[in-house]
Amino acid sequence: MTAEIIDGKAFAAKVREKVAGHVDRLKDEHGITPGLAVVLVGEDPASQVYVRSKGKQTVEVGMNSYEHKLEADTSEEDLLALIDQLNNDKDVHGILVQLPLPDHLDSDLVINSIDPAKDVDGFHISNVGLLGTGQKSMVPCTPLGCLMMLREHHGSLSGMDAVVVGRSNIVGKPMAQLLLGDSCTVTIAHSRTKDLPEVVRRADIVVAAVGRPEMVPGDWIKEGATVIDVGINRVERDGKNKLVGDADYESCAARAGAITPVPGGVGPMTIACLLANTVTACCRANG
């Protein structure tokens, strides 16, 4: 079988178009422009690229973008003071603190200081609890983008066997919650899982989110399964710098029914969902 390619880039463009339409209506009918504040502490090169891309796309859909770039040695007190200021700024509807933070900062404390209603990443403990109990919450962007692509491809996911490889708070755990919410039978696998290949072979849906280049080979994939590859890993190949996912694309595509490419799969959907979450936060804040 040769897999159908799930085009995240094209899907993300459609989501952004829809978001831009919402933004226009909010401006025309209510005089409100949604605003997203992104906070970057330090100079991690990958984080700088993501933050630049988020800011650019925020402006492209007609929203206000507020970028706060802080020195790597910023104190926790100063960072918390900035978040407090953003929490109280009525022009800011969404707040995102780019992770990872430098080691001297307590990420949990920082994330939990964001007003949950403005937590467009869905990482605040209140949003985690709301998602886990099936209540209305802010949903983390990467898993939300994965779910949207799966729904678009399959229609209903009800009754499907889903295996999420990776147990991070950012992707693995919320992804599992969302799949459960869509009535999948969900397994979260990780580095200590016994007989990982056999566990993955049971899956109708495989979400690879381990952060290890090409860790999932094609012979772990059930014929016709759908592979969602969350990984973005930079590797040296034949003297060239290349982006690869957590799944080995060639061998997985040979067995899967559908697969997301890297780049051009999950990545673009993550930012599109961040923009959608910001509009959602803005609408909720304004009744």
Ligand code: GUN
């Ligand atoms: N670092 C890597 N992914 C993310 C994300 O989705 N949100 C934030 N805030 N930081 C990240």
